[in-house]
Amino acid sequence: MAKYTKYPELLSPNGWCPGCGYGIIARLIYEVMEEKGVSQNHIYVGGVGCNANLYGALEGGNKVECHHGRAPVCANGIKALMPDTFVFTIQGDGDCYAIGMGETIIAAHNRFPITVFAVNNANYGMTGGQTAPTTLTGQVTTTSPKGKEGKPFDIIPQMRALGVDYCARGTTASLAEIRKLKKYITKAIDLQLQERKYAFVEILSPCPTNWHKSPLEANEYIMNNVIKYLPLGEYDTSKEE
Amino acid sequence: MKELWKGNEAIAEAAVRAGCKLYVGYPITPQTEIVEYMSARMPELGRKFIQSESEIISINTVIGGAMTGYRCMTSSSGVGISLMQEGLTDAFAKSIPLLLVNVNRCSCGMGGDFGGSTDDYLRDTRGGGNGDYHFIVMVPSTIQEAVDLTYCAWDIAEKYRNPIEIMTEGRLGQMMECVEMPEFKESPKQEWGFDGTTKFMDFGPMRDHDAKYKARMDAIREHEQRWEEYRTEDAETVIVALGMCSRVCKGAVNILREQGEQVGLLRPITAWPFPVKGFEALPETVKRIIVMEVDNDGQVIEDVLITTKKLTRFQNMPIYNLYKPHLYPADEMIDYYRKVISEEEKEVS
Numbered sequence: 001m002a003k004y005t006k007y008p009e010l011l012s013p014n015g016w017c018p019g020c021g022y023g024i025i026a027r028l029i030y031e032v033m034e035e036k037g038v039s040q041n042h043i044y045v046g047g048v049g050c051n052a053n054l055y056g057a058l059e060g061g062n063k064v065e066c067h068h069g070r071a072p073v074c075a076n077g078i079k080a081l082m083p084d085t086f087v088f089t090i091q092g093d094g095d096c097y098a099i100g101m102g103e104t105i106i107a108a109h110n111r112f113p114i115t116v117f118a119v120n121n122a123n124y125g126m127t128g129g130q131t132a133p134t135t136l137t138g139q140v141t142t143t144s145p146k147g148k149e150g151k152p153f154d155i156i157p158q159m160r161a162l163g164v165d166y167c168a169r170g171t172t173a174s175l176a177e178i179r180k181l182k183k184y185i186t187k188a189i190d191l192q193l194q195e196r197k198y199a200f201v202e203i204l205s206p207c208p209t210n211w212h213k214s215p216l217e218a219n220e221y222i223m224n225n226v227i228k229y230l231p232l233g234e235y236d237t238s239k240e241e
Numbered sequence: 242m243k244e245l246w247k248g249n250e251a252i253a254e255a256a257v258r259a260g261c262k263l264y265v266g267y268p269i270t271p272q273t274e275i276v277e278y279m280s281a282r283m284p285e286l287g288r289k290f291i292q293s294e295s296e297i298i299s300i301n302t303v304i305g306g307a308m309t310g311y312r313c314m315t316s317s318s319g320v321g322i323s324l325m326q327e328g329l330t331d332a333f334a335k336s337i338p339l340l341l342v343n344v345n346r347c348s349c350g351m352g353g354d355f356g357g358s359t360d361d362y363l364r365d366t367r368g369g370g371n372g373d374y375h376f377i378v379m380v381p382s383t384i385q386e387a388v389d390l391t392y393c394a395w396d397i398a399e400k401y402r403n404p405i406e407i408m409t410e411g412r413l414g415q416m417m418e419c420v421e422m423p424e425f426k427e428s429p430k431q432e433w434g435f436d437g438t439t440k441f442m443d444f445g446p447m448r449d450h451d452a453k454y455k456a457r458m459d460a461i462r463e464h465e466q467r468w469e470e471y472r473t474e475d476a477e478t479v480i481v482a483l484g485m486c487s488r489v490c491k492g493a494v495n496i497l498r499e500q501g502e503q504v505g506l507l508r509p510i511t512a513w514p515f516p517v518k519g520f521e522a523l524p525e526t527v528k529r530i531i532v533m534e535v536d537n538d539g540q541v542i543e544d545v546l547i548t549t550k551k552l553t554r555f556q557n558m559p560i561y562n563l564y565k566p567h568l569y570p571a572d573e574m575i576d577y578y579r580k581v582i583s584e585e586e587k588e589v590s
């Protein structure tokens with residue numbers, strides 16, 4: 001296991017809350033991009049939500065903020081005319097599975113040659129913690145004061161049904177899981193760089209602020225509760241005939 | 242050499258010759274021929290065609306494509322362009338010179354008459370989305386003009402880094418006319434386009450309080466007004482009309498001229514910026530203005546009223562407004578003119 005003592009050159013201080021998963025996610029993605037030699041040559045297409053904090057924290061590559069939910073199709077337009085450049089999205093769960101559900105499914109179905117990172121913090125973080133499709137059954141949010149009714153949306157069976165080459169769900173909630181997550185991210189990025197293929201990675205990410213938990217409690221909540229509904233793991237059919 | 246072209250296909254071919262590198266579209270009558278034409282034509286030339294799953298996807302994909310600095314385009318009609326509004330505001334805010342073609346149908350809701358009208362006038366000239374912004378909007382009245390305007394659309398859009406729209410109509414899209422197609426022209430990648438590095442990061446949002454915004458809008462207002470004057474010399478009555486309606490008006494003007502009436506036509510070619518200068522240039526003989534348009538409630542009249550308020554000479558001039566939801570014959574225009582002259586029609590107050 002390689003050791004990382006160096007913070008990716010690309011990232012400068014950011015505006016996420018203490019204990020937020022986004023910082024780790026950004027760091028992992030940009031570490032892998034450095035390893036692959038695309039940290040200074042790529043286009044980051046961001047959704048609306050807390051990932052927007054990343055815009056100010058990036059020192060290399062092109063970046064663009066899209067309207068809520070539209071990042072994959074915007075990325076597809078870019079990739080159509082710059083096929084050799086690494087193009088990826090980072091989006092929230094509300095962005096991906098609520099307002100942008102159509103775009104998420106279409107991107108997978110049409111195999112847009114881009115990489116999609118969906119950050120699932122089980123709520124609308126940026127707007128102050130409302131119910132999202134991913135919110136757990138019974139979870140109290142600012143718009144489900146008595147607890148959410150119904151099941152959280154699970155994208156992975158959908159992605160598998162669509163037959164994408166690679167999809168995975170990881171989390172930043174423990175050190176062991178962070179190591180696995182980095183492998184998922186690496187595979188997803190490789191698939192675009194080497195084969196111009198679509199790949200999808202969802203990341204369960206703590207939102208201590210809106211969950212009203214300490215950073216440690218938030219991580220425990222993921223490991224003890226969230227993954228019961230939304231199991232971790234990867235599905236790689238890219239090498240199958 | 243002139244060839245017979247269908248309006249929609251002619252616009253598509255003109256866009257191709259102007260250097261369109263990515264076209265994204267979704268079927269909707271009466272613009273579908275553009276999508277169909279592009280699906281064959283673009284790949285033939287090694288360019289990109291994408292059929293989207295919604296107009297929201299069309300515009301957001303085109304925004305992505307156009308940020309690379311290449312010429313990109315989408316087209317739609319009616320409700321399709323209403324759906325695009327979130328993206329259109331974004332294209333303006335990001336200073337993206339993309340091309341939008343609206344083949345105007347008729348009426349709100351599902352849209353009733355595919356023959357078209359100019360009833361999207363206010364939405365398209367005002368910017369139908371959030372915030373205040375403008376697309377440059379050009380309204381052709383013949384297929385040749387649709388071709389010529391499409392051919393120069395990106396040149397203008399790139400000059401100001403402002404999105405541009407060709408607003409045509411169902412009838413013009415569906416009919417055929419003889420057209421001289423222009424030659425293919427070079428459309429190199431713009432220097433501000435994405436290159437994957439930090440070099441060009443010029444897509445920051447343009448806010449309405451921004452000095453850049455005002456400078457851009459003022460420059461377009463100053464330099465991009467286009468209009469046509471037809472038989473306005475010595476005119477006492479000037480008809481203002483655009484698009485297909487103006488063609489019929491020309492016929493009405495010719496008939497009235499034969500009958501000895503001093504009538505002329507002022508045809509805005511740019512709906513935004515509205516050709517204030519065209520009004521300034523009208524002869525001193527003008528005594529009244531009649532705005533004739535195709536829509537349900539009179540829309541072009543708003544711009545004429547604003548314009549004539551600005552120009553001292555027109556401030557107390559009587560202005561009349563004829564509008565109908567469907568294109569109407571020259572006879573009805575002439576009838577209306579006669580009633581204006583005999584003071585049976587009231588001026589717009």
Ligand SMILES: Cc1ncc(C[n+]2csc(CCOP(=O)(O)OP(=O)(O)O)c2C)c(N)n1
Pocket residue numbers: 047048049050051068091092093094095096119121123124125126127132
């Ligand atoms: C069309 C539109 N509707 C609503 C909003 C307001 N809005 C901003 S961020 C956000 C929630 C984002 O939630 P998510 O995608 O889960 O991202 P997170 O902040 O949780 O990372 C919403 C609804 C918007 N920007 N655009």
Ligand code: SF4
Pocket residue numbers: 015016017019020021022050121125126206207208209210
């Ligand atoms: S609100 Fe939640 S997701 Fe957003 S920065 Fe704070 S902890 Fe992170």
Ligand SMILES: [Mg+2]
Pocket residue numbers: 049092093094119120121122123124125132
């Ligand atoms: Mg979220």
